[in-house]
């Protein structure tokens with residue numbers, strides 16, 4: 121459709137031009153109204169008015185009325201003017217080391233977590249291989265040619281992984297829900313894993329040809345071969361595009377093994393700090409192991425409601441009464457203003473400030489396996 125007249129012989133009279141401009145404005149207003157009305161009248165298929173975090177169009181956080189603390193464009197402008205993020209002073213702590221693949225392939229008995237990079241962890245517990253927020257692609261972006269690009273490669277390739285039993289996903293942001301990785305896992309040898317996702321994300325999986333999933337609401341759980349997985353509230357948001365904010369749910373996960381070890385493990389991909397963690401501890405008691413994000417936190421005026429900083433991550437570790445925590449969600453993508461190597465340094469300072477033993481909340485180089493209760497470099501791992 122041609123909205124405005126061209127100049128020249130066929131451009132018509134001044135009154136014609138005004139009329140066409142008015143018509144164009146009216147059409148634009150009508151289009152905007154349609155979008156707004158469509159947004160207001162769309163009721164998501166999982167809406168349950170008896171649940172406080174449900175809204176007709178999606179979901180909301182438990183302890184936050186107004187989410188966004190400032191303009192995204194103001195942040196981008198400030199970022200550009202100040203030349204942020206600055207490059208990391210050292211990349212050593214974020215460089216992958218070769219994982220002990222044969223041990224990981226065979227391990228079904230030792231509880232272990234191998235950090236693959238960003239929020240992707242291979243968790244081996246209760247006899248299952250569980251993969252968190254699988255993201256092995258080059259960019260965290262809707263397109264393959266632009267958007268945040270990996271600064272460090274994943275420690276393991278898809279072909280290095282043991283057969284995955286369960287994939288857990290925290291929310292639908294691109295650095296956590298990566299379609300190429302999910303599709304590859306869906307066709308792994310031995311059959312697809314069970315994809316365990318928050319409400320609404322399963323509908324998205326179905327639209328992309330992935331059908332072996334269960335989608336859960338906060339505080340719902342599912343038993344899977346001797347492990348019970350619980351979907352729990354954290355403070356974040358969701359969106360894949362411009363018009364779908366808050367439409368699908370976001371969550372953390374508690375993994376309880378029902379073997380003699382009775383392990384309780386916590387995972388969240390992204391979260392701001394909230395009372396949700398005290399609520400989780402009230403329900404489940406102390407955690408044996410927690411995976412807590414420590415990166416993507418500057419500037420605080422923009423990020424504080426959606427991403428914790430390392431000091432708040434330490435508070436979550438304390439709220440969860442976690443025996444051992446692992447700092448994730450750093451070192452792979454430059455998503456925010458702090459240098460890529462800042463989170464572990466800031467974590468160590470925060471632990472010291474709170475009097476927490478640095479061995480209780482660690483960071484690993486990608487590829488290193490942490491066996492709960494003791495810290496082992498890959499070279500020291502023995503064959504089971």
Ligand SMILES: [Zn+2]
Nearest residue numbers: 291293356390
């Ligand atoms: Zn996110």
Ligand SMILES: [Zn+2]
Nearest residue numbers: 293295389390
């Ligand atoms: Zn994230």
